[in-house]
Amino acid sequence: MIGVVDYGMGNLFSVSQALKRLEVPYFISEEPTELAKADGLILPGVGAFKDAMVLLNESGLADFIHEYVKTGKPLLGICLGMQLLFEESEEGGFSKGLGLLPGRVVRFPGKSGSEGLYKVPHMGWNRLEWVNPSPITKELEEDYAYFVHSFYVQTDNEEILIGKSSYYEEVPAVVGRENIYGMQFHPEKSSKLGVKLLTNFTKLI
Template sequence: MIGIVDYGRGNLRSVEKALARLQFPAKIMTDATELADMDGIILPGVGAFADAMAALTEQGWVEPLRQFGASGRPFLGICLGMQVLFELGEEHGNHQGLGLLPGRVVRFPEGRKVPHMGWNTVHQEKPSLLLEGIPDESFFYFVHSYYAVPENPEVVAGSCEYGIRFPALVGRNNIWGAQFHPEKSSPWGLKLLENFGKWVNQNARVSSH
């Protein structure tokens, strides 16, 4: 079962619909105690870093999400959900993130229209289980004004150009994040979610042995 974290800041229904279309059982979770029963989770997010972290903190998600991240089970953050995986967000002052990936989240420099919105290509920096079967330079749908600056460039599996080159897909071990919206990115976005779902199922089978 894939859990979708509902903390009032995410695009939940489209993620749930995409997983249903791919025939992966998913559940929208409104309580952190439900994490224990999940084989993998998706943390969506729309809006500001500080607001998201405030909502996660108030609703008691922060520590359980960190523990889930440490459990080895597949964890995927989408858009703002990817950004809060990092240690620090610089939107409206410095705000602490979940700290599951070292690095910070900063605003696009002056010179380009912000937010970066619409379809853009993702350059595959290295092989990733989530990118299996997806051609290099495929188009994905973005909406964001901030981008991640990982401490370790090795976590960047896919990058995108918008005035600067920024990370579009990041991850290490079981913690992954997509800056784009796979649930709105037509066939290749669905393929990425399918790869995630297969990984969750495979990991659950191995764990149950």
């Protein structure tokens, strides 16, 4: 059973529909006591990093997520949910993240509509390139995924980099260490590749 973390800033409908199509049992909850019963967690996210961390901290979900991953059960962060796994972000001013993975979240230096600079947000299909082997990419060929984001992760730790993409800057697209995983793009909107990635995650549970 997968628990989807509801902290007020997740695209719950999109994720739940994807899990329904995979015929994977799941539930959505904001209660740590209920989420603790899940065999694996998905942390979705849409919006600003700083706002999300305020909600996670005030609700006690941040502390809960730290305790949950210590059990060895898998956790998957999607889009903003992936960024929240890292140490800090400059979005909306400096803010600490969950600190489960090493790195910081920074804004693409391009500016929307400015001549000579690329558009931000990064929106559209970009090809993934596998970097390090992982159970989450098992039997998966490199393909395209659908991105919508203005901020991306910078990390010096190559070991956590499972897959990367490029949008003028190198973009960590799939990350992971032990039982913690993240995807910068929307797997539920990324055609066969996204479906297979979600399937592989459920197989870890």
